[in-house]
Amino acid sequence: MPHLLIKDLPRYECLIEAAKEFPDLDPSSTEAYLHVLHAGDELAGVAERSLARFSMSQGRFGVLMLLWKGGDSPSERTQCGCAPAPRTPAELAEAAGVTRATMTGLVDTLERDGLVKREPDPDDRRMMSVRLTPKAEKFMEQYLPGHFKLISGLMAPLTETERRTLVRLLGKIQDHIPAGTDAAAPFPATA
Amino acid sequence: MPHLLIKDLPRYECLIEAAKEFPDLDPSSTEAYLHVLHAGDELAGVAERSLARFSMSQGRFGVLMLLWKGGDSPSERTQCGCAPAPRTPAELAEAAGVTRATMTGLVDTLERDGLVKREPDPDDRRMMSVRLTPKAEKFMEQYLPGHFKLISGLMAPLTETERRTLVRLLGKIQDHIPAGTDAAAPFPATA
DNA sequence: TAAGATTGAATCCTCAATCTTT
DNA sequence: AAAGATTGAGGATTCAATCTTA
Numbered sequence: 001m002p003h004l005l006i007k008d009l010p011r012y013e014c015l016i017e018a019a020k021e022f023p024d025l026d027p028s029s030t031e032a033y034l035h036v037l038h039a040g041d042e043l044a045g046v047a048e049r050s051l052a053r054f055s056m057s058q059g060r061f062g063v064l065m066l067l068w069k070g071g072d073s074p075s076e077r078t079q080c081g082c083a084p085a086p087r088t089p090a091e092l093a094e095a096a097g098v099t100r101a102t103m104t105g106l107v108d109t110l111e112r113d114g115l116v117k118r119e120p121d122p123d124d125r126r127m128m129s130v131r132l133t134p135k136a137e138k139f140m141e142q143y144l145p146g147h148f149k150l151i152s153g154l155m156a157p158l159t160e161t162e163r164r165t166l167v168r169l170l171g172k173i174q175d176h177i178p179a180g181t182d183a184a185a186p187f188p189a190t191a
Numbered sequence: 192m193p194h195l196l197i198k199d200l201p202r203y204e205c206l207i208e209a210a211k212e213f214p215d216l217d218p219s220s221t222e223a224y225l226h227v228l229h230a231g232d233e234l235a236g237v238a239e240r241s242l243a244r245f246s247m248s249q250g251r252f253g254v255l256m257l258l259w260k261g262g263d264s265p266s267e268r269t270q271c272g273c274a275p276a277p278r279t280p281a282e283l284a285e286a287a288g289v290t291r292a293t294m295t296g297l298v299d300t301l302e303r304d305g306l307v308k309r310e311p312d313p314d315d316r317r318m319m320s321v322r323l324t325p326k327a328e329k330f331m332e333q334y335l336p337g338h339f340k341l342i343s344g345l346m347a348p349l350t351e352t353e354r355r356t357l358v359r360l361l362g363k364i365q366d367h368i369p370a371g372t373d374a375a376a377p378f379p380a381t382a
Numbered sequence: 383t384a385a386g387a388t389t390g391a392a393t394c395c396t397c398a399a400t401c402t403t404t
Numbered sequence: 405a406a407a408g409a410t411t412g413a414g415g416a417t418t419c420a421a422t423c424t425t426a
Binding site: 002003004005006008023025028029030032033035036038039040041042044058059061062063083094095096097098144146148149151154155157158160162163164167169170171172174175176177178 | 232
Binding site for chain 2: 407408410
């Protein structure tokens with residue numbers, strides 16, 4: 001599940017050493033890259049272990065969050081000026097950034113556990129509508145306050161200003177990440 | 192594969208709005224938390240798509256990196272003063288932070304693809320020794336320069352100073368992450 | 383044809399046995 | 405016993421079909 005299969009990051013001196021053999025290796029870039037991935041893994045790990053006690057996974061929890069407080073009518077489905085909350089498996093997959101097949105699987109286990117319910121769309125019989133059950137509403141009401149407290153605790157080592165700086169720096173990276181699969185090839189795939 | 196099942200992060204105003212309903216939600220903490228996870232997902236996604244063109248996964252690549260340039264004799268296995276490179280499945284699992292069962296699976300597919308070779312330990316017949324094959328050495332020599340270039344490009348939007356700041360801020364978070372599973376429970380698991 | 387949802391085969395990962403050797 | 409490695413069952417994920425409806 002972690003992005004990085006390394007528990008202990010290499011020391012900066014090791015990166016400098018490795019750069020002698022690989023001129024393309026930029027130590028400060030590599031260090032920053034490894035730290036972002038590692039921090040993400042660690043934070044996700046904490047959240048994951050917290051969720052695991054309720055037999056909940058990050059993926060299934062994410063679907064619950066997407067469905068949470070979405071309202072029923074289209075007018076209710078817009079939260080504070082944002083896009084309407086997703087309802088169908090296709091919308092959920094799009095919003096979550098996973099394939100429809102993955103969403104089918106997630107909704108399967110959520111439905112099996114009584115947390116969501118599939119209902120056929122009355123207008124278009126190809127579509128399904130996914131809704132939270134009262135059991136899921138109750139779970140979210142009980143779980144979320146502690147979840148937010150956990151996040152606050154994780155970020156407590158940073159001051160408000162440092163958090164803003166962190167978000168700004170990460171934003172600069174994300175704004176320049178090539179979308180989709182068009183990342184430059186390390187070497188020709190036909191080699 | 193992503194840690195976060197949300198493609199578009201909520202806007203800050205939405206977090207402030209949500210905080211009215213959940214007093215435990217601290218907007219700046221939540222924003223920073225979501226950004227770290229999201230940035231990690233995006234960066235890992237780029238690396239993953241780059242590796243995928245060679246039928247390589249982050250997990251298997253991580254094993255290759257762990258094994259890379261480890262040398263044969265114990266004296267060679269220490270790289271620039273760091274811990275000796277792992278050799279057995281148990282050591283690899285420990286260094287990678289995954290279970291031994293996971294490492295067995297990764298080594299299985301790497302061996303099937305001719306990238307590593309298992310050899311029984313002559314001293315202790317319970318143990319195996321895992322080594323890179325010449326095919327894997329060649330792959331790494333061809334792949335790594337482009338890999339490091341890719342990372343440099345991803346971090347290019349940041350100045351050297353900004354990278355140091357980013358690493359410092361992430362380090363402050365990581366230093367205070369509770370180890371293992373002892374994260375505070377959001378609410379009693381027995382509820 | 384095309385779109386929504388699902389299924390089947392495959393990889394990656396975990397936990398809880400199991401098997402072998404110490 | 406205890407340690408190293410593996411196996412088996414199951415969840416999460418993807419891709420490439422497949423099925424139904426528009």
